Amino acid sequence: MDVRHSSTALCAALCAAVLWVAGPGVSHADAATAGACHLQGLANISPPLGSSSGSFAYSFTGALSSCESNVAGAPMSGTVSAGIQLPETVTLTCATGTTTGSVLYQEPIAQGTGSCGSSTTAGEALITWGDGLHTVANYSTTGALAAVELEGTVAPGMTLTLVASSVPAGCTAPASFTIDSDEPVFMDGQSALALLTFSPSTQDQNCVTVGVSSANIDGVVAIGSAS
Numbered sequence: 764m765d766v767r768h769s770s771t772a773l774c775a776a777l778c779a780a781v782l783w784v785a786g787p788g789v790s791h792a793d794a795a796t797a798g799a800c801h802l803q804g805l806a807n808i809s810p811p812l813g814s815s816s817g818s819f820a821y822s823f824t825g826a827l828s829s830c831e832s833n834v835a836g837a838p839m840s841g842t843v844s845a846g847i848q849l850p851e852t853v854t855l856t857c858a859t860g861t862t863t864g865s866v867l868y869q870e871p872i873a874q875g876t877g878s879c880g881s882s883t884t885a886g887e888a889l890i891t892w893g894d895g896l897h898t899v900a901n902y903s904t905t906g907a908l909a910a911v912e913l914e915g916t917v918a919p920g921m922t923l924t925l926v927a928s929s930v931p932a933g934c935t936a937p938a939s940f941t942i943d944s945d946e947p948v949f950m951d952g953q954s955a956l957a958l959l960t961f962s963p964s965t966q967d968q969n970c971v972t973v974g975v976s977s978a979n980i981d982g983v984v985a986i987g988s989a990s
Contacts, residue, residue, distance in 0.1 A: 797832065797833055797834070797985065797986070797987030797988070798830055798831065798832035798833075798834065798837050798838075798948065798949070798985065798986055798987060799830065799831050799832075799983055799984065799985035799986075800827040800828060800829065800830040800831075800840070800841070800983070800984050800985075801827070801828050801829045801830075801982075801983060802825050802826070802827055802843065802957065802959065802980060802981070802982055802983065802984045803825055803826055803828075803979075803980065803981055804823050804824055804825020804826065804843065804979075804980040805823060805824060805825070805964065805977060805978070805979060805980065806821050806822070806823040806961065806977065806978045806980055807821060807822050807823070807976065807977050808820075808821040808975060808976050808977065808978065809821070809976065810974065810976075811968070811973075811974025811975050811976040812877070812878060812879050812882070812970065812974055812975040812976075813878060813879065813970055813971070813974040813975075814878055814879060814880070814970050814971055815878055816876065816877055816878045816881075817876070817877075817878070818874070818875070818876050819874075819875050819876070819877075820846070820872050820873065820874055820875070821845075821846060821872075821873050821875060821884070821886075822844070822845060822846030822847050822870075822872065822873065823843075823844065823845050823846065823873075823980060824842070824843070824844045824847060825842065825843045825844070825980055826840075826841075826842055826843075827840055827841040827842065827843055827890065827984065828840050832948070834948050836948070837948045838892035838893050838894050838896070838946065838948070839893060840892070840893040841890050841891055841892040841893050842890070842891050843888055843889065843890045843891075843984070844870065844888065844889050844891075845870060845871075845872075845873050845886045845887060845888045845889065846870050846871065846872040846873050846886065847869075847870055848867045848868065848869050848870070848926055848929075849867065849868055849870065849923065850865045850866070850867055850868075851865065851866065851867075851868050851923075851940050852864065852865050853865075853866060853936050853937055853940065854936075854937070855930070855931065855934040855935070855936055856934060856935045856936075857931070857933050857934040857935075858933045858934075862934075864931065864934070864936075866925065866926070866929045866930050866936045867925075867926035867929035868923035868924060868925055868926065868939070868940040869923055869924050869925075869926055870887065870889060870921065870923055871886065871887045871921070871922075871923075872886075873885065873886025873887075874886065875904075877906065878970075879908070879970035879975060880907070880908060881905075881906060881907050881908075882904070882905075882906040882911075883903065883904065883905050883906070884903065884904045884906075885901075885902065885903045885904075886901075886902060887899060887900070887901050887902070887918065887921050888900050888902060888915075889921050889942060890946075892946055894946075896945045896946040896947075897942055897943065897944055897945055897946060898917055898944050898946045898949045898986065899917065899918045899919070899920050899921040899942065899943075899944045900915045900916065900917055900918060900955040900986070901915050901916055901918045902914065902915030902916075902955060903915065906961070909960050909961055909962055910958075910959075910960060911957075911958075911959045911960070911961055911982075912956075912957070912958060912959075913955070913956065913957035913958075913959065913984075914954075914955070914956055915954075915955040915956075916952055916953065916954060916955060917944055917949055917950060917951050917952060917953045917954075917955060917986065918944060918951065919943065919944055919951050920941050920942055920943040920944055921941070921942050922939050922940070922941050923939060923940045923941070923942065924938065924939055925937065925938050925939065925940070949986045949987075950988075952988075953986055953987055953988040954985075954986065954987060954988060955984070955985070955986045956984075956985050956986075957982055957983065957984040957985065958982050958983055959980055959981065959982030959983075960980075960981050960982055961978040961979070961980055962978060962979050962981075963975045963977070963978055963979075964977040964978055964979050965977070
């Protein structure tokens with residue numbers, strides 16, 4: 764692999780994504796707030812995708828890197844997830860009094876319909892940037908074979924639900940936990956777009972004899988606004 768060529772191609776793709784999310788006719792300098800990152804991740808799908816259309820749920824995690832932005836101080840890396848369980852420190856009410864402890868909260872689980880040939884999905888994604896701040900996006904996707912296009916908007920926050928089995932015996936914990944979109948570079952209502960490719964994580968997942976239950980994700984994610 765020509766690393767220098769690959770790096771140049773990635774930079775070109777990220778810069779193009781900044782313009783794409785800002786809108787047609789907008790120059791890189793004129794895009795009011797725009798940023799794009801390379802995404803690599805893994806999706807887990809249940810039930811597995813096959814050759815026939817059906818309903819399914821999925822979760823995913825990924826790393827955001829090589830970010831480009833026209834805004835000074837924009838985060839340069841982060842992680843993204845949807846449909847997973849996160850540990851959070853909350854106040855626990857126990858028989859002996861109150862204390863703080865770590866319990867699990869469930870992100871909303873993304874839902875979809877389709878097959879290996881085509882699909883549509885919807886969900887909520889949580890980005891945790893390298894500076895510790897967050898951006899939440901409500902999104903929908905359309906997919907044809909390996910290519911998936913994502914469109915969405917930045918949301919005020921995400922509400923997670925308590926995983927009851929994670930609470931210590933004899934204690935109770937808040938039924939929900941909210942994570943706010945607090946990264947000031949990317950504001951509520953801005954557009955979120957992505958061009959992604961999905962590929963089975965193992966060769967035996969061929970969509971015919973073995974459905975696809977896990978898939979590698981690779982592509983570019985962009986967030987921004989032209990106004």
